[in-house]
Structures are given as C-alpha cells and as structure tokens.
Amino acid sequence: MARTLVMGVLNVTPDSFSDGGRWVDADAAVARGLALVDQGADIVDVGGESTRPDADRVDAATELRRVLPVVEGLTARGVAVSVDTMRAGVAAAAVDAGATCVNDVSGGLADPAMLGCVAERGVSYIAMHWRGHSRAMAERAVYDDVVAQVCGELGRRRDAALAAGIAPQRLVLDPGIGFAKNADHNWAILRRWDALEELGFPLLLAVSRKRFLGALLASGGTPRPPHERDAATAYLSGHFAARGVWGVRVHDVRASADAVATAGRLGER
Numbered sequence: 001m002a003r004t005l006v007m008g009v010l011n012v013t014p015d016s017f018s019d020g021g022r023w024v025d026a027d028a029a030v031a032r033g034l035a036l037v038d039q040g041a042d043i044v045d046v047g048g049e050s051t052r053p054d055a056d057r058v059d060a061a062t063e064l065r066r067v068l069p070v071v072e073g074l075t076a077r078g079v080a081v082s083v084d085t086m087r088a089g090v091a092a093a094a095v096d097a098g099a100t101c102v103n104d105v106s107g108g109l110a111d112p113a114m115l116g117c118v119a120e121r122g123v124s125y126i127a128m129h130w131r132g133h134s135r136a137m138a139e140r141a142v143y144d145d146v147v148a149q150v151c152g153e154l155g156r157r158r159d160a161a162l163a164a165g166i167a168p169q170r171l172v173l174d175p176g177i178g179f180a181k182n183a184d185h186n187w188a189i190l191r192r193w194d195a196l197e198e199l200g201f202p203l204l205l206a207v208s209r210k211r212f213l214g215a216l217l218a219s220g221g222t223p224r225p226p227h228e229r230d231a232a233t234a235y236l237s238g239h240f241a242a243r244g245v246w247g248v249r250v251h252d253v254r255a256s257a258d259a260v261a262t263a264g265r266l267g268e269r
C-alpha cells in the first residue's frame, strides 16, 4: 500500500450528526461525492442510515432507496464507493451496483447474513467494534479495561469474518470511536493504537467531527460545533497516517488529504 487512503463521508440521511439532511436528494448527493473526489477522496463512503447515538433505525427499503441511486451515480463516473450499512441486503444491492467495499459498523453482528454475503461477493469489508444499536449504545459504554476489551471483541469479529470466507487481504478493522464509548474510552484507544495493530490487520481511523473532539475543544461548557472540529480531525489524520493507518474516514476531505500527504512526505527516507 502506497499511502493512507482518504475515505470521504457521504451521508444520504436526514439526521446524521454533522451532515444530516444536506444530501438527501440523489443528484445533490452524487455531486457532493464527486466534489469529495476533487478534494482528494480515494473512496466515497455512502450511508443511508444514521448511527448517531439515540438515532432510530430506518427500514431496509428506505435505506436502499436513499443509497442505491447514489452508489450507481458515483460508480458510473468511476468513483470507488464503499457502502456504510449493517444490512446484507443493502450491501448486496450496493455491490451489485458497483460498490467495492462494505463498511459495516456492526462488524457482522447486526445481520447474520452479512459476512457470508460479503465473502460471496469478494469485496473489501470494514468490520467495526460495536456493542449494539444507537439506542443501546450509551448504557453499554462500560469497560474494566477498554483497550483490552475492544481488542478482544474486535478480534472475535476478525475471526468470524475470516471463518465466513472473507479474504484476509480484503479485511479492515476499526475500533469504532464513539460507539458505546465515552470520551475517555476514545482517548484510551487512540493512545494505545499499538494494541489494535497487534490484531494484524489494516486499520481505519474514524474520528471525524465526533463528540469527544467537540468536548475537547469546548468553550465555556459549550461543545465546539461539529463543522468546527476539522482542524482536530485533520491533526489526527496526519498523526495516524504517519503510523501507517490504512485509511481515515472524514467529512472535510481536503484537510485530511493534505495532512496525509504531508505525513507521507515527512516520513520518506
């Protein structure tokens, strides 16, 4: 792998925490995806279901209706697309429409058909650490040793993905920053990235605009709003690119693409 990949976030949802409601129209979403590529995205991650804390689930038909035209529109224009979904049916339809990667925040736990579906289609798979749907997330943010437990639980998802027949060279792992984790949990995981590296697979960093950055940058008790968390996000993109992370999933693509390029040049020998 030459360098860290930049995955641009494209949420085709009315309610995602940072870009919800902006790209619900398919043409606008495709245009947004093309703009992300212009800004330096290697992959556009298209999602039709918000996973923010307390979000309600959408039904499969709605999710498919949101995602499919956008995947088709982007892949027709030669854009590499991943589909952000927990549903095997949505993943299958998106792959059939040209998506080359399935990004599953549940790591195969939400839909028992997911791992087999991905294995059968031979596409890449991002398995994230997950402890339950949005409504149950906060109460499950309880750990004795967050680093050891996240690594242990994610290691079991790795094993399940491989056992289902997903090719090792197509598997990426993600600790799921902000998913059933409070700010201290998130920082602990980021500080102990070496423990995740020991799982032996490429890693995705997905911190973009997340709540723990808003808390870090709060002023007078008011969290920094999501779209003003991009400098902190880009710093982490550069930092983890220097560590050789496989990819960074971000909203502000330009800043993180610049950070990744800078880290790459600095790391040359």
Ligand code: PMM
Residues within 6 Å of the ligand: 009, 011, 016, 017, 018, 019, 047, 050, 051, 052, 084, 103, 104, 105, 126, 128, 174, 176, 177, 204, 206, 207, 249
């Ligand atoms: N976070 C969100 C959505 N999809 N996918 C992966 N692999 N990892 C994440 O941490 C992740 C994700 C939520 O953020 P968004 O609402 O801004 O997309």
